[in-house]
Amino acid sequence: MMSGYILxxxxxxxxxxxVEYPRDKEYVAEVFIKDKGFLWYSVRRYGYLPTKSIIFRxxxxxxxxxxxxxxxxxxxxxxxxxxxLHLYNQLCSVKGIDPIALYNEAYDDSIYTHDQLAxxxxxxxxxxxxxxxxxxxxxxxxxxxxxxxxxxxxLANLLYEHISPQMKP
Numbered sequence: 001m002m003s004g005y006i007l008x009x010x011x012x013x014x015x016x017x018x019v020e021y022p023r024d025k026e027y028v029a030e031v032f033i034k035d036k037g038f039l040w041y042s043v044r045r046y047g048y049l050p051t052k053s054i055i056f057r058x059x060x061x062x063x064x065x066x067x068x069x070x071x072x073x074x075x076x077x078x079x080x081x082x083x084x085l086h087l088y089n090q091l092c093s094v095k096g097i098d099p100i101a102l103y104n105e106a107y108d109d110s111i112y113t114h115d116q117l118a119x120x121x122x123x124x125x126x127x128x129x130x131x132x133x134x135x136x137x138x139x140x141x142x143x144x145x146x147x148x149x150x151x152x153x154x155l156a157n158l159l160y161e162h163i164s165p166q167m168k169p
Contacts, residue, residue, distance in 0.1 A: 006049065010126065016055065029055045032079060032127065038065045039127060041079035068128030073142030076149035079127070084146040086124035088159065089117065090132050091143050095163050102162065106155040 070083030147156035
């Protein structure tokens with residue numbers, strides 16, 4: 001039996017995804033809860049279908065607070081993949097690089113689409129991500145670090161190959 005979505009909810013205050021894995025007889029809940037200047041975040045497995053109140057309680061108990069807006073080079077705590085990809089998209093736009101084509105070149109065993117990127121960007125903006133107005137080599141290096149932090153090493157390396165001739169020595 002395949003896994004299935006039990007709940008996929010995005011409100012102004014929280015994002016909650018609960019997936020059932022019948023073969024393993026478990027549920028996985030991923031939650032982001034907005035707070036002033038940060039997000040509470042957790043991914044937890046349950047041997048039963050948890051209520052929202054239990055998921056939220058466990059998220060606060062886990063104590064993973066991720067600063068927002070997300071900034072280039074910020075450390076990875078599990079919650080920053082969408083913001084890191086938002087920064088990647090910003091950099092690609094400034095450098096005239098197609099972010100979809102580059103992603104698919106880096107990971108030729110998957111297909112990343114414009115719809116997926118658009119959804120990722122919307123989610124990053126919901127979370128809070130810095131919009132870069134002043135581009136420096138330090139900002140670009142910090143974005144590369146962000147991509148490495150979320151284990152998108154091949155993407156970071158390929159992006160660097162594409163932009164390194166444009167960077168100052």
